[in-house]
Amino acid sequence: MKEIFVLAEHRQQRLRDTTWDGIAAGRVLAKELGAELTCLLLGSGVDAMALEIAKHCPKVMVVDDPRLANFNSEPYIKTLAAILQGRSSYMLLMGNSNSIMDVAPGLSVALDAALTTDCVGFEFQEGKPLAVRQMYSYKVNALVSFKGAERVVVTLRSGAFPFDPAENAGTVETVACPLTDEPLKKRFVGFVEGEKGDVDISAADVIVSIGRGIGDEEDLDAFEELADAMGGVLACSRPIVDKNLLPKYRQVGTSGVEVKPKVYLALGISGAFQHLGGIKGNPLLVAVNKDPRAPIFRVANYGIVAKLEDVVPALTEKIKELKK
Amino acid sequence: MDIIVCMKWTPDTSEADLAVDKKGMDIEKGDLDYDMNEWDRFAIEEAVRIKEKLGGKVTVVSVAPEEVEEVLRESLARGADEAFQLWDDACDGSDGYATAKVLAKFAQGRKFDLILTGTLADDDCAGQVGGMLAAMLGIPGATLVQKLDIADGTMTVLRELEAGLSEKLEIDLPAVVSVATGLNEPRFVSVRAVRKVASAEIPCVDLAALGLAGTDVGDAGARVRIEKVFLPPEGEGAEMIPGKPEEAAARLAAILKEKGGIS
């Protein structure tokens, strides 16, 4: 493959982290395959974003048009198809985000390209890339080949490709918008915010979850502070809801909310399957519990056996320090 | 409003202990229970609700071997009017692309206003067939739809984005809508409801009838191939962080930072 493209993702005039995931993966692929790395930025009034990306990517190709302001799959697919038309050997990388889920499959058909979604890694065999992705309730890994295809679209699991922010300046090139005046069949109307004050733990990337192990503690400030420091949300297991300490929509579990975070910090949670059943997508799972035999330690990646009151304030403090 | 619902027949792997089969190409499926893909249950419910409101017909199709009959019958009990199995042994080994081709061919041969499906399937977790199908049919598509309203030939949908945010879109019909779980509350199907449709015919449509060749589907028609499957390395358990609570906390903070747990 001669070229690696990364589609930058933005929302409400801000770049999303999936862009950096894509550049991180793109760097690996470009190096391994000896290909050129280009970031595609489609949007409206995105000069600042282009410059930001150009700090980390050798080439940024910009298409600026009001119809591309939001990730409406119809103009996006048309634009990308027009840009990539005529190129015969490339891989297009995008984050596996909710916006891009709308774009990637249709785009792969328009490009006559092979598609693999939600990849967590790559392997290389005889100079050809293969994607690693997860299947069967995300429990099994699969190695997927593109059957020799030269045009490939891949979406990436967020967080699977750590980004090195080291700067290496690149260029910005603006190309004309290939969209015609043909009216769109799919029209963006607007964003709709979730109910105010209503935390959606299912969408959180970082979750601090508390369980029965918090004991008779009814003051949750310390846990909220930790969650804030980590940039995450506070969730819980059922006993906390039963005690009316947190509302039901913060309960993780089969009877509560299913969550798919990157990081799950389980504080005083024993690890009953009903609770674990609500944690999807194999996050980094860290458990703190005073019982060394708590089953949560069997599934967690890291564990600390200690009383919560000894760990939580110290952890909050350390994290605040590290963020400075 | 004539609606086609694409439903997948999937093994229930959420609670099961999975093992890789001898060839290493798939998991052992012998002991697994197959069922209607959870996401598609919501698509069928939505289709039936639209029909109940606006009239029309709901057709459910599945690209799956004959064992799918039970869940296709269940879809009739859920209120669908007809159900078809789209299958040929050559379809075995199809990827999302090959499957979308079969569905597109079926749809092209019929009158329809809307195609509904679930956004993801629990087995592949790929979320691609809906979008591909729309592109193949040359009509608009939308995934992760959490709300859907149809009035005067225009459809308004709410798509789920991250962190509680949604986007509202207007889409011309016909279109392919891939729904999110939770957009409705699927009805319960009682033993009686299934019995009422026990004698309904569920025809199998083969490749010839669809106008496809054996090479269009299966591994031959697929664009990607699973070369091997493997269980992710499973630790014996958590790596325990030793030391006094403050030391352990400091170490943990560093790990969290390294793994992106601080944002």
Place this chain on the structure above:
Amino acid sequence: MAMIEPAQIPLAGIPAPLIAGVVLATSLGLFAYIMYKRIGLLRVGLPDPRVDRIGERIKMMLLYGFGQLRQPRYLGAGIMHILLFAGFVLLSLRSLTLIGRGFAADFHLPLMGGSAGFAYEVIKDYVVLVVLVVCVVAIVRRAVFKPERYSHPGVEGHEGEAYIILGMVSALMLTDMIYDGAGLIGRGEPLQPGLFPAASLGAALLSGIGASTAQALHVLGYWAHILVFFSLLNFLPISKHFHVITAIPNVFFAKLDRGAIKPVRHDVKEWMDLPEGQIGAGTFQGFTWKHLLDFVSCADCGRCSDNCPANAVGRALSPKMISIKARDYAYEHYPVFGSPVQVNDKKFAGDIVTEQEIWACTTCGACERECPIFIEYIDKIVDMRRYLLDQGEIPQSLQKPLQQIKKKGNAYGGAKNKRAAWTKDLDGIEVRELEPGDSCEYLFFVDSCGSFDPRIQQISRSFARIMHKAGADFGILGKDESDSGNEVRRIGEEGLFEQIAEKNIEVLQERTFKEIVAFDPHAFNAIRNDYPVTFPVLHASQLMARFLAAGKIKLGGDYLQGRTVTYHDPCYLGRHNSLYDEPRGVLNRIPGMRLKEMTRSRSRSFCCSGGGLLLWYENEEEKERMGVRRIRMAEEVGAQVVVTACPFCLINLEDAIKVTGNEGKIEVIDLVELVDRSLI
């Protein structure tokens, strides 16, 4: 001095007997018409055979109808009611006499002349006073103390009724006293408070009036009494006090078999072929005539709701409101005057009785156990659930477990061939998995929870050890066993219940055994009361009692270590199957047993929130879980060990122990486990 009797005084020139005749004929005619309409109302209900087992029914009627045996469960109110009821019965003779005196001044009932009549007059006079006092006390109680169980949350216009009735009854007593009292004064007879206290009191209150006033009051009191009497008679069938007329028939027609659920239809065997919307009670007409009689017979006493655990923890359910709302619906749509009002677009199950109410019920039976006149609730709730379920409307949390039962025969999603997996860790004890054709003495029906729930598997193993120790020849169905279906049926999925019950019956019939034994009261109840084929079935507590009596097992050790023990009666063992003493008998054989009963025990036991499928049911309205409430009751008596005899009680109560911070303070244990740990 002579007194002219009412019958001898024409009113407005019309002879009194003529007026009496007209009043009597009009009132009885009206009453007959109202009753005709009310009985017609019952005819819109579905068939329900309730005229079998006449002997039992007559006994029920005598004990609970006339004997009012359930009244004293609420001692104060119960005694008052018994006094009122007795007063009504005794004074009915007086009323007949008075009616007769409108025709002839010296009328008396047959055999009531002479000394018998005199004796009756004396008794009646006391009764009048007693009834009056009871009415006054009842009015004060309602107006001042306002017991919670008399409230009508969410429904207007019922508070006044009780006062109208109590007022009319008081008026009857007062007019009688005026009639008699004025008579005494008019005749110049001496007062005899010892013999005729009511009449004397009336006379004393009227003392000082002249002869003509006495004469007028005598007549006025008489006619007022007659008018109030007939007004009351006609008011009864259009008010909640219809129970005065219907309670005794309602008890006569009561459901005789506890524990069982009614069939979908008594008159249609192939119920699955019924048309859309006719499964279960979706409309008012979907109830049986007896259930409609229940509705109109409810006296609003609120004892059901006062004992309903769902009501206690804040769920939407209050059983009496189902009756009251249904009665309002009935009276509105089937009026006494005019033809039936067309049913509007409201669904009875869903709109009149809300889905929240319908799903809040645990079928614990506390309401039915309490109702003085045997109104049924469980069958009605199940019938309404059957309707909703047939419409596809059941709580999402219940769908998955039901589907699992359909597919795998258990709600846990466990594989069929793993059903006997719990037998592996039994230290050498071999549990036989019976194949078709095999035989044993005791067939241990493990049910899904005992097979798949890790906590309950421990009870299964304990029970296997006990039977092994007793040298019993026992076996299990293993992979061939399906869920007993107790909750499947009570959730309203009759089709699935029939399917799994048939399967279990088939595999049971393929094997020979003396008795089935189950430690789960739900399984025990389903096999005993729901299955269409009769099997001899025991609860584990019965078998353990038998082993102990025969000396086949002996208990020792000191597991309890001086701790105070309380016993929680599981609904499906106690209330539904009357097994209160067997578990306690076993309990008392445990060395060092110090049993302290909770206030709510035996038939007043407080449901832990239900078993089987209900374990999956998430109720959003409740403020506190029932199990938590129950553990508080155990705390009240200082219990350190709570013994139960139902695996679901165990799960709910163990959960509650954690929630209430009683870990390490209170232990919850199943009777089977306790016996196992005390085996020597």
